[in-house]
Amino acid sequence: MKRRDFFTNSAAGLAIGPLSLFGKQNGHNTLSKVKQGAKNIIFMVSDGMSTGTLNMADLLLKRKHGRESSWMKLYTEQTGHRAFMETSSSNALVTDSAAGSSAWGGGKKVPNGNLNVNADGSFNKPILQKFKEAGKSVGCVTSVTITHATPAGFCINNKSRGDESEIAAQYLDLKFDVMMGGGAEFFLTEKRKDKTDLFGAYEKAGYNVARDRNAMIALSDVSKPILGIFCEGALPYSLDTFENSELQKAVPSLAEMTSKTLELVSKNKKGFAIQIEGGKVDWAAHSNDAGGLLYDQIAFDEAIKVALDFAAKDKETLVIITTDHGNANPGLFGGDKQFDLLQKFKHTNNWILGDLKEIPSPSQLIERIEFAQGYAIKTAEAERLLALFGSKNEHGLYITNKPLFRELASIQTRYTGIGWAGMDHSADYVELAMFGPGSEHLKPFVKNTDLHNWMLDMTGTAKV
Template structure:
């Protein structure tokens, strides 16, 4: 289980938010507190950089070898490392991936395929069809749709012809719960909505399953195999929010991941034969609380993310309209000059950054927001920080206090008693 881009501060603040808002700990920290897991710190470097990207990070687990940034289980010399889900599939186990971002995105792909470029998501989706994995759930409809793919291939139809249940909504996912067919669900283009925005939009919440719901559906499907199963679950929007310095997006998607973690742990506690590993592929933006608890507590009543705020603003907005939109979404009123600063980016868009095709001023709003929440950021990119790892269940004793990310490949194979 991968909370993509989860810096230690993200884990800490999500736990603090839950304690102060709901009087409970996060499931992750509760497992630590009750001494139910083995823990370690993980070196996340890639073959060619101290700061990894998600492709190389997931490939280190998936292929057992550190590879260059941008590649998926492909070494610098062009040779391939066999991905771990293919190894487990060959051993007779059911396999699958669940994510809140495109199912052909870097993190699920790192467990699954070989590709010289993480950006070749149409090809990665085609590889999934050829591999015939048992469960694929997430977003990225455009990589399967004949209307969006460059080659105009209809992969949705291809999966149906291959015997899959293909679902497009939360209700459809529930309707195939008892089916014995393999399962594909790509519920929306690009990525699932941020958890905070979905919670404030009844239509979105009704149509699109949460990460926890997808995790539950996948476990029910995969666990029917008497030879066992292996799956990867990714909270990918944690990373996207960190890149955008979006504290509401970040913490509520971390909580959404934490709810998915509970689903997995609950199953493992009953099953007693399942190892659950939960970690991150790298830190991102290194956020932290640097100020008053009263400011931090404002996040408890947030209704929408910075993403929602900025996507709804146009160059025709007045500063007063910007102030009104921020206050409606997050409960505080920014200053007129702060609103004017944001509007300059709509007159002449110039902001860059990952997952920001419309060049919205995410960094600038994050800086403004810091004064009202006391949460600050070190940057907008990945970090070289060691990341937290916890492991629950049989095989968790294989986890050492310090590991390299590539060590996890063999640990998983050893725990499942699979020799390749």
């Protein structure tokens, strides 16, 4: 079965009827003080998702497949509850993912770059450690490296989000039930600076280690913690897997990882708490890559469907869906015909520019872009791009040549109608949606830190 066909229908059959979108205001509190309402938590993060990303992914699904996104269906059918959330860190209006995830994970705002470490050096205990101590199964699933800032913010304390090798080692003794994503280089002897065989250490400590999609599918033993690492670096962009059968065989989709994780952790009678991250949405936004952005948002939405279907049947699971911050603020400014070009995309900008072995001629670059995305740029536009090849004056996050990707995105606006406000995080208030027991108490506006105690309160977990 092709990955693009893994889920073909929007979230359906939700057992909970229409609910009021907002609770009543209660003084200055942004979330109600409520009694325990849920046994399980599924916390879903589309990292770096601006509102325009959510909107355009929904439009693309409607125009290409005739269905709305599972996220938007919560709103249109009024089966979920919605709020805005502010996203600042302790030292900036514009947060990074480390501080953003730590606000949820540790319950306090910390400086950008820190993982549950305050400005004075003190630690805030991560929420998955609290849930684990309460007897629940816990874990993280991501489309980027499992050691990246967003999963790490629910798991550990570290002064530097960038020390992913150390974070990989920190996970070992925690023995969280399921950890899945990319980042093999932080576990491999030949890739680590200290030459530690971290995969071997995990196996010696009693973990089941899965290194490809088939091994993940075969997982069934819940008596041992599970580490699933499926590639070096982040998982491939969803769009780039559609035409690549080898990638589809080797690397699971976010929806497949979510489904397997729920199958495993739901066997715990005391419940579970997991984080699911669509991390490549943020990476695509940083490079102004419309195809990468929207198809990875759709891949995240397929994981949402898995979570909502589980929660609708289970009736004891609270699903929280949000983002840590906006990024690049993309929007559709062109017409229908321009936007419909996205339906024909086969590859991302990262594939167009990042997989080149040598600098092409203008005609070769034009041909490559037309093959990948279905339109032919002009020779003058190709020449502008080629003039930026090898530029080293400005490096972008997750890309090696910021001016090159920025120029390609600018050219593409003429063909797709999609424009960008920048290439960095924004201070926007962001979407927050909830489904399941307790979601009816959600207020219209919350602070990011409020969600920490909210999850503990909803599950009756002690605030240790």
